[in-house]
Amino acid sequence: MAKPAQGAKYRGSIHDFPGFDPSQDAEALYTAMKGFGSDKEAILELITSRSNRQRQEICQSYKSLYGKDLMADLKSEISGDLARLILGLMMPPAHYDAKQLKKAMEGAGTDEKALIEILATRTNAEIRAICEAYKEDYHKSLEDALSSDTSGHFKRILISLAMGNREEGGEDRDQAREDAQVAAEILEIADTPSGDKTSLETRFMTILCTRSYPHLRRVFQEFVKMTNYDVEHTIKKEMSGDVRDAFVAIVQSVKNKPLFFADKLYKSMKGAGTDEKTLTRIMVSRSEIDLLNIRREFIEKYDKSLHQAIEGDTSGDFLKALLAICGGED
Secondary structure, three states: OOOOOOOOOOOOOOOOOOOOOHHHHHHHHHHHHOOOOOOHHHHHHHHHOOOHHHHHHHHHHHHHHHOOOHHHHHHHHOOHHHHHHHHHHHOOHHHHHHHHHHHHHOOOOOOHHHHHHHHOOOOHHHHHHHHHHHHHHHOOOHHHHHHHHOOHHHHHHHHHHHOOOOOOOOOOHHHHHHHHHHHHHHOOOOOOOOOOHHHHHHHHHHHHHHOOHHHHHHHHHHHHHHHOOOHHHHHHHHOOHHHHHHHHHHHHHHHHHHHHHHHHHHHHHOOOOOOHHHHHHHHHHHOOOOHHHHHHHHHHHHOOOHHHHHHHHOOHHHHHHHHHHHOOOO
8 A cells, every 4th residue: 555655745635726816707707696596517627626725815805896695696596515616615724614514513413424524634734723713702611512512521621622732743752652551451452550441541631642653653653563454454353332443543544544534435425325414524635635646545545536426426517516626537
C-alpha cells in the first residue's frame, strides 16, 4: 500500500479558478435563478469549479450587485441532497464543520459517527477555527454543546479533541516506548502492575488525543514490537461502543488520513441505500484538502474508482455535482 511519505503533499480536487471574476459569476448565478425554474446545471457547474475563497467573494459581489443574499436565493431554488451539497460548498470550511457538529447533536439521537469523524481528523488550526465559528453561529461554545450532549469517557475524548491542543513536534523515542507500554496495559496485553484502570484509561486518552502524529506513528511501531499486535486491531477487540470508535478513528487518521476517508466514503455507498449525509460531508470538507489522495486510496483498496462508485450509487443533479467535485475518473 503506497503510503504518503511524511510531510507528503495532500492535494484537493478543487483549486482557485484562473481568470476569476466575482461580479461576472454573481451575474451568471443571478441569471441562472431568474424567472421560472432555475438552470441547476449552470449553478452547480459554476459553484463546483470555484474555490471556497472565491465563492465567498461571489457572495459579496452578489450582495452589492442585487442587494440580495446569494445563500438565501440558492436555498429557494434548489432542494434535497443537491441543496445540502451546494450550500455546503458555499460555506466557509470552519462554519461548515461547525454546522455539521451542531446537526450531529440536534434532536433526539446524537450522530456519534459524525462527531468522531470531524473531531478526530481536523488539525489544531482547523479545530480552533471550528470552535470560533461554532461560538459565532450558535452563541454557545462547542465544549458546552458536547458536554450536554455526550457523557462519560466518550465525552472526555471529544472535549479533549475539541481543544485543538495536539502537540505539533516530532517523535520522542523514550516517551514513545512509555506510551506504548500504557497502551499495552490498557489493552490488557501486558500485565498491569496493580495500576488503576481508570487512570490508565485517562493516560491512554491523553496519548491518543494530545501526542503529535509523527510521535503516535512511533508509538504504534513500539506497540507492535512490544506485543506483536497492531494497536488498531487490539482496540477493536478489547474496547466497545463510542469510545472504541473514537480511538479507532484517531489511530486510522494518524496512520493514513486519506485512507480513513476513503473507507468512510465506501461505506456510505455500500449495500442498499446511500448515506447521503456522510457522502456529502466528506466530499465537501475534503474537496480542497486531500480529495485526490482519497481517490488514490479508494481505487487501491476497492479496485474501483471513487468516480465509478458515485456513478453507481447516486443520480441526477446530485450525481453531476458530486462528480464535478470528485474531479475525474482514475
